[in-house]
Amino acid sequence: GNSVTxxxxxxTLSEEAFLTINCxxxxxxxxxxxxxxxxxxxxxxxxxxxxxxxxxxxxxxxxATYRKETTSFHLEKGSVQVSDSAVYFCALPxxxxxxxxxxxSGTQLTVLP
Amino acid sequence: EAGVVQSPRYKIIEKKQPVAFWCNPISGxxxxxxxxxxxxxxxxxxxxxxxxxxxxxxxxxxxRFSAERLKGVDSTLxxxxxxxxxxxxxLCASSAGETQYFGPGTRLLVL
Numbered sequence: 666g667n668s669v670t671x672x673x674x675x676x677t678l679s680e681e682a683f684l685t686i687n688c689x690x691x692x693x694x695x696x697x698x699x700x701x702x703x704x705x706x707x708x709x710x711x712x713x714x715x716x717x718x719x720x721x722x723x724x725x726x727x728x729a730t731y732r733k734e735t736t737s738f739h740l741e742k743g744s745v746q747v748s749d750s751a752v753y754f755c756a757l758p759x760x761x762x763x764x765x766x767x768x769x770s771g772t773q774l775t776v777l778p
Numbered sequence: 779e780a781g782v783v784q785s786p787r788y789k790i791i792e793k794k795q796p797v798a799f800w801c802n803p804i805s806g807x808x809x810x811x812x813x814x815x816x817x818x819x820x821x822x823x824x825x826x827x828x829x830x831x832x833x834x835x836x837x838x839x840x841x842r843f844s845a846e847r848l849k850g851v852d853s854t855l856x857x858x859x860x861x862x863x864x865x866x867x868x869l870c871a872s873s874a875g876e877t878q879y880f881g882p883g884t885r886l887l888v889l
Contacts, residue, residue: 697876699877701880706882707882707883708782708784708869708871708880708881708882708883709821709869709871709880710880711877711878711879714876714877716876754820754821756820759823764809764826764828764873765811765823765826765834766821766823766878768820768821768822769820770818770819770820771818771819771820
């Protein structure tokens, strides 16, 4: 089945710093790719997604580009805020069915004021 | 639009006791998922329902875990008996298409 490898954390940044969280995948075909975010004490929320190669997903200042050449979907933000402190998960469908997701192990981000 | 509702939010039990978690998905979402999330890890699927039918329960430890989704709406996940290693967060999610929407989870502590 499909799998995802995510940059290990934790990551600690100062406010307004540039963020990159790496995610690479192994998949059959070109499935949709997702980034989910989990704030403390909450469930996962969809942050952004890309449905085909070269697509760029974006939301709340975060961006990720679906790159089939490097099988990557790295998450970036130009200027992080304290409120961005959370755990970030890269995910993709487990197999041909889009109904089941496989998640990375998560990257804990802490942004200091 | 109301999100996925789960209860209880927290549960502390002694080992060998039974426990049940409840999930109410987003209205109109036919697909419902139960995930297990251990500390510091990503969610892992336990079971997936399409309406009232369990279509993927290969990761559900059937000797102690059971689930049901009567009438294709609400769902209950049960553990009996609970073991120390079951301490984790149990997440419910629902979807009508490709995107899954998660509830806040139930944090279980088995003593």
